[in-house]
Amino acid sequence: MKNLLEHMGVEADRLHFSWISSAESTKFVKVVTEITEKVKAIGPNQHFVKQAAKVA
Amino acid sequence: MTAYTEKIREIAQRLLKECKVEMVIGFRAGTMPMMNEPCFIRKPDQADQLVWDSNCGINLANYLTNRKEGKIGIVAKGCDSRNIVNHILENKIQRDQVVVIGVPCLGMIDKRKITRETEGEILAVTETDGKVSVQTAGGETTFDKADVLQSNCRVCTHRNPVIHDEMAGDPVAEQTDVDPYADVKAIEAMSTEDKWNFFDELLSPCIRCYACRNACPLCYCPTCFVDESKPQWVGKSQDPLDIRTFHFLRAYHCAGRCTDCGACERACPVGINMRVLTKKLNKDCLEQYGWEAGLSLDSRPALDIYNPNDPDEFIK
Numbered sequence: 002m003k004n005l006l007e008h009m010g011v012e013a014d015r016l017h018f019s020w021i022s023s024a025e026s027t028k029f030v031k032v033v034t035e036i037t038e039k040v041k042a043i044g045p046n047q048h049f050v051k052q053a054a055k056v057a
Numbered sequence: 058m059t060a061y062t063e064k065i066r067e068i069a070q071r072l073l074k075e076c077k078v079e080m081v082i083g084f085r086a087g088t089m090p091m092m093n094e095p096c097f098i099r100k101p102d103q104a105d106q107l108v109w110d111s112n113c114g115i116n117l118a119n120y121l122t123n124r125k126e127g128k129i130g131i132v133a134k135g136c137d138s139r140n141i142v143n144h145i146l147e148n149k150i151q152r153d154q155v156v157v158i159g160v161p162c163l164g165m166i167d168k169r170k171i172t173r174e175t176e177g178e179i180l181a182v183t184e185t186d187g188k189v190s191v192q193t194a195g196g197e198t199t200f201d202k203a204d205v206l207q208s209n210c211r212v213c214t215h216r217n218p219v220i221h222d223e224m225a226g227d228p229v230a231e232q233t234d235v236d237p238y239a240d241v242k243a244i245e246a247m248s249t250e251d252k253w254n255f256f257d258e259l260l261s262p263c264i265r266c267y268a269c270r271n272a273c274p275l276c277y278c279p280t281c282f283v284d285e286s287k288p289q290w291v292g293k294s295q296d297p298l299d300i301r302t303f304h305f306l307r308a309y310h311c312a313g314r315c316t317d318c319g320a321c322e323r324a325c326p327v328g329i330n331m332r333v334l335t336k337k338l339n340k341d342c343l344e345q346y347g348w349e350a351g352l353s354l355d356s357r358p359a360l361d362i363y364n365p366n367d368p369d370e371f372i373k
Contacts, residue, residue, distance in 0.1 A: 010253025
């Protein structure tokens with residue numbers, strides 16, 4: 002799915018997958034921090050946003 | 058080609074006469090040139106309606122889904138036979154319910170390309186020895202068949218049926234010097250922005266008629282996700298984003314199942330090549346799982362089984 006989204010022009014860093022056990026709190030924090038940093042770096046999503054409907 | 062037609066008629070007639078099948082699904086000539094239509098032959102004396110030429114691009118496996126009426130004979134070229142295998146693996150039909158009449162295929166012709174390159178109404182299209190001649194009101198034009206093949210046939214590497222009970226001809230040589238994924242690689246090489254714009258451009262003419270879905274033998278869900286309203290999975294409007302989401306999800310539903318038969322592109326009234334999406338998934342399946350859909354009855358599809366060595370680089 003990630004590959005196909007990237008193929009369609011969605012930035013690679015926008016979608017992340019991780020498997021974290023309920024006992025892995027430190028891993029959770031680490032992953033969330035990483036994701037936040039990466040998403041902040043690419044900035045707000047410009048593409049996959051639905052603009053207001055055009056009314057003729 | 059006429060030899061194939063003769064042979065298919067003979068096989069169909071024999072199967073029906075000997076009551077080996079209830080009906081034979083094949084092609085008959087359509088009302089317009091290059092528009093052969095699927096037909097269901099139930100009596101031996103109807104078998105002479107069957108034809109075979111390079112306009113049999115529709116995937117007949119589509120007509121097998123959930124059939125209950127006894128045994129069915131079906132005319133199948135390479136890609137159709139792979140879809141029949143898919144159907145069997147997905148329990149949409151049982152192997153002993155079908156008698157596959159295999160037809161080695163040399164590719165189907167792209168009717169849009171011919172219409173584009175000729176002027177005026179096309180009156181007749183005939184083919185002999187790798188040449189296709191098109192008669193229009195203005196005269197006759199002859200093409201090399203290789204130049205007017207459907208784009209998926211041009212890079213096809215499975216021309217011969219993978220399963221068959223009868224054969225309408227000797228197997229043909231498979232193409233080995235083609236790169237099936239050249240177009241996907243070209244898109245992969247683009248930047249994110251270019252990719253986005255490429256698909257914007259590609260999908261902009263889409264009118265969401267869902268012909269691609271209807272022509273596809275993989276799309277047999279009783280209620281398609283696009284038709285459902287509780288819950289509503291995807292916006293139903295003509296908004297470019299809704300269109301894109303539809304095509305994304307449609308392609309993804311075909312992951313690990315698509316045989317690149319080209320039925321979707323062929324059915325599209327505005328000629329969108331949505332195969333660049335399904336082909337990307339085919340390529341990923343091949344590279345990551347060594348899987349090509351519909352080649353064998355003995356192995357389960359890539360997304361159907363778990364293997365400890367499955368690629369998992371995407372999971373952090």
